[in-house]
Amino acid sequence: DTEVTQTPKHLVMGMTNKKSLKCEQHMGHRAMYWYKQKAKKPPELMFVYSYEKLSINESVPSRFSPECPNSSLLNLHLHALQPEDSALYLCASSRTSGMISYNEQFFGPGTRLTVL
Amino acid sequence: DQQVKQNSPSLSVQEGRISILNCDYTNSMFDYFLWYKKYPAEGPTFLISISSIKDKNEDGRFTVFLNKSAKHLSLHIVPSQPGDSAVYFCAALYGGSQGNLIFGKGTKLSVKP
Numbered sequence A: 001d002t003e004v005t006q007t008p009k010h011l012v013m014g015m016t017n018k019k020s021l022k023c024e025q026h027m028g029h030r031a032m033y034w035y036k037q038k039a040k041k042p043p044e045l046m047f048v049y050s051y052e053k054l055s056i057n058e059s060v061p062s063r064f065s066p067e068c069p070n071s072s073l074l075n076l077h078l079h080a081l082q083p084e085d086s087a088l089y090l091c092a093s094s095r096t097s098g099m100i101s102y103n104e105q106f107f108g109p110g111t112r113l114t115v116l
Numbered sequence B: 001d002q003q004v005k006q007n008s009p010s011l012s013v014q015e016g017r018i019s020i021l022n023c024d025y026t027n028s029m030f031d032y033f034l035w036y037k038k039y040p041a042e043g044p045t046f047l048i049s050i051s052s053i054k055d056k057n058e059d060g061r062f063t064v065f066l067n068k069s070a071k072h073l074s075l076h077i078v079p080s081q082p083g084d085s086a087v088y089f090c091a092a093l094y095g096g097s098q099g100n101l102i103f104g105k106g107t108k109l110s111v112k113p
Helices: none
Strands: A004-007 A010-013 A018-025 A031-037 A044-050 A053-057 A064-070 A073-079 A087-094 A111-115 B010-014 B019-025 B032-038 B045-051 B056-059 B062-067 B072-077 B086-093 B107-112
Touching: A004 A087, A010 A018, A018 A031, A018 A087, A031 A073, A044 A064, A044 A073, A053 A064, A073 A087, B010 B019, B019 B032, B019 B086, B019 B107, B032 B062, B045 B056, B045 B062, B045 B072, B072 B086
Parallel strands: A010 A111, B010 B107
Antiparallel strands: A004 A018, A018 A073, A031 A044, A031 A087, A044 A053, A064 A073, A087 A111, B019 B072, B032 B045, B032 B086, B056 B062, B062 B072, B086 B107
């Protein structure tokens, strides 16, 4: 299995809603990532988990709350989002986040989020 | 300030010809570089990578060249095929960055039959 899966594919939510994005991989990767991509822009890193511990938080607002329940799963909990948070949210995984030789990150298809 | 730059937003090439996508970087700490391909409504797909200890890496139709002194890399696709039409992102990181990939803005490649 060489796939990163993300659910849901699309999500529309109001500014007062609470929702979660889910990501799963079964490649034995121990690093997982959340990226945000706005239209016509490159992906921007939000969070990195290494061995289920948060190792990077790129100054992301607290209305985004990541969670890594185990080595295969990564969640992104959303609460009180703003319309400007509408974007494609990408999950990725790699063998480790430290060893340079293994940093090919494999991406999921993304969740297209719209905040009304 | 952009650390990874792809100065050509788009490139159009005839099928069977060579496609050359360029990327420049400013951070001399970067020591690993990757190319990703992205179709609309899909996540980026890893294509090929190169470590800073090499100046060339080849995988089938795809070759990446690295010129460290110029802080420049390029992706060559030979021969180009219509299925190669996509947005290509150059990305870079350094050993202590814990996987913090820095992406360029992408170049949209169109391969015409």
